[in-house]
Amino acid sequence: MNASRTARERARAELTREIKEEARRQLAEQGAQKLSLRAVARELGMVSSALYRYYPSRDDLLTALIIDAYDALGETAEAAAAAAEEPRARWRALCHAVRGWAVAHPHEYALIYGSPVPGYQAPRATIEPAGRVALALAGVVRDASPPDTGDELPEGLAAQAGQVAAAAGLDMPLTVLVRALVAWTQLFGMIGFELFGHLVGSADPADEFFGFTVERMADFIGLPALPASRTVR
Amino acid sequence: MNASRTARERARAELTREIKEEARRQLAEQGAQKLSLRAVARELGMVSSALYRYYPSRDDLLTALIIDAYDALGETAEAAAAAAEEPRARWRALCHAVRGWAVAHPHEYALIYGSPVPGYQAPRATIEPAGRVALALAGVVRDASPPDTGDELPEGLAAQAGQVAAAAGLDMPLTVLVRALVAWTQLFGMIGFELFGHLVGSADPADEFFGFTVERMADFIGLPALPASRTVR
DNA sequence: CGAGTATAGAGAGCACCGCTCTTGACAGTG
DNA sequence: CACTGTCAAGAGCGGTGCTCTCTATACTCG
Known part of the structure; x- marks a missing residue:
């Protein structure tokens, strides 16, 4: 049960990291102003609204960066x-x-x-x-x-x-x-x-x-x- | 005829100035990021597309500022x-x-x-x-x-x-x-x-x-x- | 003075944005 | 097996910059 729970959490941690990575990539390419949740989601092959499960807002993502x-x-x-x-x-x-x-x-x-x-x-x-x-x-x-x-x-x-x-x-x-x-x-x-x-x-x-x-x-x-x-x- | 021509140009210069003034006001209040052509136009009682006759883009307005x-x-x-x-x-x-x-x-x-x-x-x-x-x-x-x-x-x-x-x-x-x-x-x-x-x-x-x-x-x-x-x- | 032209704003529309809410699928648990 | 909590997906809202077309008007010139 602990293992399964960890599995979920692992997937979550993984995705959180990937989101940050992609965001950093976009940041490096076009600057903070152009950093868009939708673009990050698009690049990661997910839908924009799904991102909000990981970062409650664009500002929170920026804070992490x-x-x-x-x-x-x-x-x-x-x-x-x-x-x-x-x-x-x-x-x-x-x-x-x-x-x-x-x-x-x-x-x-x-x-x-x-x-x-x-x-x-x-x-x-x-x-x-x-x-x-x-x-x-x-x-x-x-x-x-x-x-x-x-x-x-x-x-x-x-x-x-x-x-x-x-x-x-x-x-x-x-x-x-x-x-x-x-x-x-x-x-x-x-x-x-x-x-x-x-x-x-x-x-x-x-x-x-x-x-x-x-x-x-x-x-x-x-x-x-x-x-x-x-x-x- | 020179006077009449000046009349039009005067109106134009006037509006150009007013646009910049309003833009500066918004800049001072909320920063460059939030500066929006639509908001400037709204405040000036005109439609957003009309602004483009004065500044060809948002960046040009920013340059003026x-x-x-x-x-x-x-x-x-x-x-x-x-x-x-x-x-x-x-x-x-x-x-x-x-x-x-x-x-x-x-x-x-x-x-x-x-x-x-x-x-x-x-x-x-x-x-x-x-x-x-x-x-x-x-x-x-x-x-x-x-x-x-x-x-x-x-x-x-x-x-x-x-x-x-x-x-x-x-x-x-x-x-x-x-x-x-x-x-x-x-x-x-x-x-x-x-x-x-x-x-x-x-x-x-x-x-x-x-x-x-x-x-x-x-x-x-x-x-x-x-x-x-x-x-x- | 009247016809023609350049210039003005209005409006619709495109593609994008952040963000919210609802829905259906699924994994893990009793 | 039924239940519960988590997740991605989708539609949608109000906003953005910007473009295009249309119309009214101010100016120009024959």
């Missing part, structure tokens, strides 16, 4: 950070990994870091995976334990940074944490600009510009320069 | 830069003006700096207005004539910067120009993160964070600190 994207990007970032030793090398690896993922999955990147889908409110479930990259970034900085930068932090900003540090268990100078926050927005700003074509007239292709900026961000945070081989990359 | 948005933001930026004297004050004013416009017109901002509409290719006509903000930014930096930062620029990046400088008539050290480019992406990255809710768990409200970052960017580029009153803002 969003969570998957956050998780995939987060995992990429964590793996890159774990693969290097030196703080600056880890920083570089992480930044380039994030960019690499974004370039490889532009539509999924746009889904999570582009303009939010109007009327769509990101559910609670997306918050945790959304924080993974930022956490990985902050972790790299913390492990490098750079010195206090001496910035004068406005009261409210210091309080916000304190809360972040407490919530994430990040034991580091608040000035460094705030600078890491700045670098965080810089990283995604640059990637977004590249992906969305705003660099076309200036720094496109953006490889060298990206590499340059990553180094300046590392300087900005106070990560030590690499000891031996000083590949500027 | 995009150009308007770029122009509005560019004008805001230019005005802010012109209203101050000291380089750092001009820099501050410009950055805060851009952010202010973005916060006041989130959907229009998302339209131009969010994920591009899939399948939609920005026509040539958008390029020039799109560059206005960047040009205003670069102008402020050039007028401050900060010294060469001494960065080692990779070959390709230096070439790209040289082309930009030549095309825009910006006579300044390439290292400074590249750093201004970095700050440019930083500025929009931060604004985008704030608008799209990515700062919610960390630096939200973002006023102080934004102010802090603007100052660090000014430092980064090499803009001199304000002489007398050193309001950190």
Whole structure:
């Protein structure tokens, strides 16, 4: 009886996965706007209404894709950070990994870091995976334990940074944490600009510009320069 | 006969304007995705097919709105830069003006700096207005004539910067120009993160964070600190 | 001034969309 | 075997962008 029940559930899990796969395919081909339940169903050889047994609405399907994207990007970032030793090398690896993922999955990147889908409110479930990259970034900085930068932090900003540090268990100078926050927005700003074509007239292709900026961000945070081989990359 | 001809054309221009106005209203209320030709026509008391005499497609209407948005933001930026004297004050004013416009017109901002509409290719006509903000930014930096930062620029990046400088008539050290480019992406990255809710768990409200970052960017580029009153803002 | 023409909006219609409700088939259970 | 819960299917609703045809009207010119 347990086996039979599992059989049904297996079929269900299988189809759920296939739906998501097909949806991701369409997402990659034509973007989130054009993602249509009917088209997904058509491609899967089923009728549109049947899809609603798996995802109660188009937005719910989108949410599933969003969570998957956050998780995939987060995992990429964590793996890159774990693969290097030196703080600056880890920083570089992480930044380039994030960019690499974004370039490889532009539509999924746009889904999570582009303009939010109007009327769509990101559910609670997306918050945790959304924080993974930022956490990985902050972790790299913390492990490098750079010195206090001496910035004068406005009261409210210091309080916000304190809360972040407490919530994430990040034991580091608040000035460094705030600078890491700045670098965080810089990283995604640059990637977004590249992906969305705003660099076309200036720094496109953006490889060298990206590499340059990553180094300046590392300087900005106070990560030590690499000891031996000083590949500027 | 010229007057009569003008009469017809006037009516046409009037309606064109009204269509754009109504479209902008809907854009501001519900975002680009929900912008519907039928709804615009309904609100204007005409039939949907009649709209096609004014804009051949929904995308063309969107293009008109995009150009308007770029122009509005560019004008805001230019005005802010012109209203101050000291380089750092001009820099501050410009950055805060851009952010202010973005916060006041989130959907229009998302339209131009969010994920591009899939399948939609920005026509040539958008390029020039799109560059206005960047040009205003670069102008402020050039007028401050900060010294060469001494960065080692990779070959390709230096070439790209040289082309930009030549095309825009910006006579300044390439290292400074590249750093201004970095700050440019930083500025929009931060604004985008704030608008799209990515700062919610960390630096939200973002006023102080934004102010802090603007100052660090000014430092980064090499803009001199304000002489007398050193309001950190 | 009157005939002809260009331009305007109206309306029907096509193919698609998200989503709902009902119906009939089927598997698993007592 | 009868029952129950799950599933896909189908029809249908109101909406979308867009096209086509038709008619009324404003303008132009002989």
